[in-house]
Amino acid sequence: MGSLSPPGAPSRRLPPEAESVALARRFVRSVLDDVRPESAYTAELLVGELVTNAVIHARTEIETQVWTTEGQVHVRVSDRRPDRGLVPHERHPYACTGRGLSLVEELSTSHGVHSSGDRKTVWFEVWPEAPAPPASAWETVAPAERTVTVALNDVPYALYWAAQQQWEGLLRELILAPFVAGRAGVTPDELVVAQDTSNIISASMTAAVEQETPDSSTLSLLVAFPVDAAPAVLTLHAVLEAADEAAQQGSLLILPTLPQIRAFRHWLLDQIVGQLSGRHPTAWTLVPATPGATPTELYPWDASDIEASSVPTIAADDGNRIIAVSASAASLLGWQAHDLVGRRLTVLMPDHLRKRHTAAFTSLLLTGRPRILGRSIPVPALHKDGRLIPIRLHIQTQEAIDGRTVFVAQLTARTAPPAPPPAPSPGLHRTRPAPGPVQLPSTTKKAKPESYQRASPEWLSLFAGTGRALNSTLSVEEGLRRVCHVLTRWLADWCAVDLVDETGQVERVCVVHRDPEVQVAGVHLGKLPPVSRSTRGPLPRVLRGAGPLLVTDLPRLGKPHNPLDVRQMELVEQFGGRSAVMAPLRSAHREVLGALTLVRVQDGQPFTKEDILPIAELVRSIALGVDSARLHGHNQSTAAHLQRALLPELPRIGHLELSARYVPSNATAEVGGDWYDAFTLPGGDTVLVIGDVSGHDLRAAVAMSGLRNMLRGLAVDGHEPPGDVLRRLDLANQTLNPHATTTATCAYAVVKGPAEGPWHLHHSSAGHLPPLLTTQDGDTRYLNTGRGLLIGLDPDLPRASACDPLPPHSTLLLFTDGLIERRGESLDDAMARLGRHAAKHARAPLNAFCDELIIKFGADTTDDIALLALRPTPPA
Numbered sequence: 001m002g003s004l005s006p007p008g009a010p011s012r013r014l015p016p017e018a019e020s021v022a023l024a025r026r027f028v029r030s031v032l033d034d035v036r037p038e039s040a041y042t043a044e045l046l047v048g049e050l051v052t053n054a055v056i057h058a059r060t061e062i063e064t065q066v067w068t069t070e071g072q073v074h075v076r077v078s079d080r081r082p083d084r085g086l087v088p089h090e091r092h093p094y095a096c097t098g099r100g101l102s103l104v105e106e107l108s109t110s111h112g113v114h115s116s117g118d119r120k121t122v123w124f125e126v127w128p129e130a131p132a133p134p135a136s137a138w139e140t141v142a143p144a145e146r147t148v149t150v151a152l153n154d155v156p157y158a159l160y161w162a163a164q165q166q167w168e169g170l171l172r173e174l175i176l177a178p179f180v181a182g183r184a185g186v187t188p189d190e191l192v193v194a195q196d197t198s199n200i201i202s203a204s205m206t207a208a209v210e211q212e213t214p215d216s217s218t219l220s221l222l223v224a225f226p227v228d229a230a231p232a233v234l235t236l237h238a239v240l241e242a243a244d245e246a247a248q249q250g251s252l253l254i255l256p257t258l259p260q261i262r263a264f265r266h267w268l269l270d271q272i273v274g275q276l277s278g279r280h281p282t283a284w285t286l287v288p289a290t291p292g293a294t295p296t297e298l299y300p301w302d303a304s305d306i307e308a309s310s311v312p313t314i315a316a317d318d319g320n321r322i323i324a325v326s327a328s329a330a331s332l333l334g335w336q337a338h339d340l341v342g343r344r345l346t347v348l349m350p351d352h353l354r355k356r357h358t359a360a361f362t363s364l365l366l367t368g369r370p371r372i373l374g375r376s377i378p379v380p381a382l383h384k385d386g387r388l389i390p391i392r393l394h395i396q397t398q399e400a401i402d403g404r405t406v407f408v409a410q411l412t413a414r415t416a417p418p419a420p421p422p423a424p425s426p427g428l429h430r431t432r433p434a435p436g437p438v439q440l441p442s443t444t445k446k447a448k449p450e451s452y453q454r455a456s457p458e459w460l461s462l463f464a465g466t467g468r469a470l471n472s473t474l475s476v477e478e479g480l481r482r483v484c485h486v487l488t489r490w491l492a493d494w495c496a497v498d499l500v501d502e503t504g505q506v507e508r509v510c511v512v513h514r515d516p517e518v519q520v521a522g523v524h525l526g527k528l529p530p531v532s533r534s535t536r537g538p539l540p541r542v543l544r545g546a547g548p549l550l551v552t553d554l555p556r557l558g559k560p561h562n563p564l565d566v567r568q569m570e571l572v573e574q575f576g577g578r579s580a581v582m583a584p585l586r587s588a589h590r591e592v593l594g595a596l597t598l599v600r601v602q603d604g605q606p607f608t609k610e611d612i613l614p615i616a617e618l619v620r621s622i623a624l625g626v627d628s629a630r631l632h633g634h635n636q637s638t639a640a641h642l643q644r645a646l647l648p649e650l651p652r653i654g655h656l657e658l659s660a661r662y663v664p665s666n667a668t669a670e671v672g673g674d675w676y677d678a679f680t681l682p683g684g685d686t687v688l689v690i691g692d693v694s695g696h697d698l699r700a701a702v703a704m705s706g707l708r709n710m711l712r713g714l715a716v717d718g719h720e721p722p723g724d725v726l727r728r729l730d731l732a733n734q735t736l737n738p739h740a741t742t743t744a745t746c747a748y749a750v751v752k753g754p755a756e757g758p759w760h761l762h763h764s765s766a767g768h769l770p771p772l773l774t775t776q777d778g779d780t781r782y783l784n785t786g787r788g789l790l791i792g793l794d795p796d797l798p799r800a801s802a803c804d805p806l807p808p809h810s811t812l813l814l815f816t817d818g819l820i821e822r823r824g825e826s827l828d829d830a831m832a833r834l835g836r837h838a839a840k841h842a843r844a845p846l847n848a849f850c851d852e853l854i855i856k857f858g859a860d861t862t863d864d865i866a867l868l869a870l871r872p873t874p875p876a
Contacts, residue, residue: 158300256368334384818863
């Protein structure tokens with residue numbers, strides 16, 4: 001145990017209280033007054049860490065001894081708990097706890113621990129200039145005599161490290177601030193049980209992980225826990241819940257637990273308690289998703305994933321700074337990717353949304369309660385040149401391997417209305433300084449195994465070959481078949497691909513054998529038995545997001561548990577198999593598209609854990625190719641191009657400000673029948689139109705285009721009241737399309753009045769929702785007059801017209817039903833909700849007014865949204 005303490009060495013006895021940490025540091029400083037400052041500072045820092053550990057974990061009287069010999073500093077910290085060994089942690093740079101022993105290892109010349117009799121002593125030495133003697137090993141927590149093995153299946157180890165660090169931080173603060181624990185309703189005895197139980201779980205999990213080689217993003221662990229630990233684990237759960245509530249109230253320095261970490265912690269503790277009580281294990285991948293917590297998100301975050309993504313993606317840290325950007329996202333917003341790294345996210349937001357974002361982000365960190373996590377939100381993004389780019393924003397959290405939480409945002413471009421010609425603005429050109437790229441910490445990159453690096457030419461050939469095979473055809477199934485031919489030449493004796501369709505049904509699209517003479521029976525292809533939550537076995541686990549999984553001894557899997565395993569065994573029986581790797585095919589959005597199975601037969605070299613990481617990289621590139629091919633198939637239709645072409649350019653009128661938004665349904669990429677229009681008549685009046693043709697397909701879009709063009713012609717042809725224009729539109733539509741069965745709603749309005757006002761709105765509605773008028777003071781009312789039947793029902797019926805004044809600076813809103821209609825809510829309630837939100841933003845700039853409505857009502861909508869807003873503004 002290093003050198004023995006000399007007789008009369010200075011010592012200090014301290015109580016097991018938080019104040020003892022500062023007392024110990026001052027004691028060391030006083031003894032080492034004549035020692036080199038750097039040695040004294042190091043000793044003072046390390047003794048503070050060790051005394052903190054003793055206060056938290058031992059909770060007995062603490063004795064500190066310090067002495068020097070020829071400039072060498074010797075420190076001993078003893079407690080009265082020899083049965084409680086140390087709990088070393090992996091040194092993660094972002095951990096809020098667990099650094100004490102790591103600092104001792106890093107900064108001391110020698111260190112160790114010795115237990116004998118009734119005490120445990122942790123010691124270290126700091127030498128000014130001398131080679132380090134052999135370092136001593138730490139003693140760890142001794143295992144319990146009677147244990148029960150708990151099976152923890154599909155554990156995402158990055159999420160586990162994050163959860164462990166979070167709950168240890170919560171416990172540490174409660175122990176060091178006992179008044180907070182008392183206010184949170186946690187008794188000292190409960191805190192002692194919780195801390196000891198946390199140490200047992202940490203030591204048991206660490207021992208289990210050390211028995212495994214992390215061969216994928218998930219681990220299935222067999223963990224030994226004391227047989228009587230269930231009540232203590234329940235106490236730990238209750239204490240952590242109370243600590244979380246205290247953190248949400250701002251009583252603790254540590255931030256509250258984020259949703260996905262909280263969900264994982266609940267699952268982990270529930271599995272320990274349940275299996276100690278005799279229940280069967282439930283894999284993490286079988287846990288139902290909660291808002292903001294997605295159990296199928298198993299991969300640890302990696303900056304290289306973001307940078308290589310074909311989907312516009314941006315990652316930010318908890319300081320709201322950008323840490324990774326895909327080239328596609330940078331291009332969409334007019335930047336170079338390296339110029340964005342290190343900037344705050346708000347650089348990509350229009351001014352009117354920056355405060356909202358900062359408030360929402362801060363609220364998430366301070367309360368742990370998500371608002372938009374996991375949801376698809378339509379918002380405008382700010383292009384570098386000042387333009388607004390309509391996008392859908394989907395934000396999720398992911399854990400890095402070092403325990404950090406990273407916020408990953410995927411940007412999907414929405415159909416944008418044509419921008420009006422830019423108004424001349426001489427002298428307003430501004431430039432932003434462009435700082436150099438910020439270097440990311442090395443922990444954001446996953447290290448490749450040495451065998452992978454040594455064999456890089458072969459793997460590069462395999463990557464290139466599969467890429468060429470997949471891109472050689474527009475058919476996804478044919479491309480995967482060609483990929484399997486490449487894989488069976490290089491990597492496996494036979495392989496199979498299963499794909500998941502939009503309904504969740506799994507279909508085996510190809511099985512390819514290395515030997516071309518081996519025929520694959522048609523019975524092996526086609527629809528597979530469903531994957532239910534209770535379906536177990538390697539393939540169901542992979543289809544739920546686990547893996548890649550290494551499966552050995554394929555012929556001796558035993559009796560299959562479900563029809564899906566039966567289908568797998570039939571393949572093995574026909575083609576043979578000694579080992580296999582099963583890997584999920586994930587889209588750029590982390591959705592599981594299917595599974596790839598690679599098999600080696602009895603005579604070949606079996607797959608090993610060293611093969612997993614390169615295969616995972618290979619499968620990821622194949623999956624992204626499949627994802628791109630599917631997207632390409634959707635994009636072959638002219639839906640997006642047609643919709644963009646049908647959106648008009650808004651006229652620029654000095655005294656009438658106009659703004660419009662179109663948000664396609666989040667549930668489908670097909671073109672729809674919603675439309676808006678605005679144009680100026682020859683006499684100077686301004687026409688506003690909004691409408692919705694029944695249906696949501698190309699036929700509806702064609703019908704909508706025809707109605708829009710007919711209405712334009714009728715409006716320009718004469719100066720009739722709006723009701724007469726709609727009646728003529730109905731008649732023309734019936735005459736030109738006598739067999740058409742589609743109907744449509746439409747609101748037609750004409751704004752009349754000189755530039756200085758007053759203005760009046762002449763309007764008529766064919767079954768459409770009434771326009772909403774909001775004054776500058778926030779008074780709202782719907783213009784319910786002038787209503788009539790839908791277009792396409794009876795063209796002979798007369799239609800009414802109405803006239804309403806438009807106050808200066810008021811906002812007129814025309815919108816389609818997708819903005820407000822929600823299942824389970826009455827139309828009256830929905831319209832009242834829209835009125836309240838419009839009143840709240842009555843004084844906002846018109847573009848901001850429209851954006852606020854889209855953000856509020858456009859998330860996760862299952863219908864298209866079109867809105868058109870007008871604001872009369874007298875000349876200054």
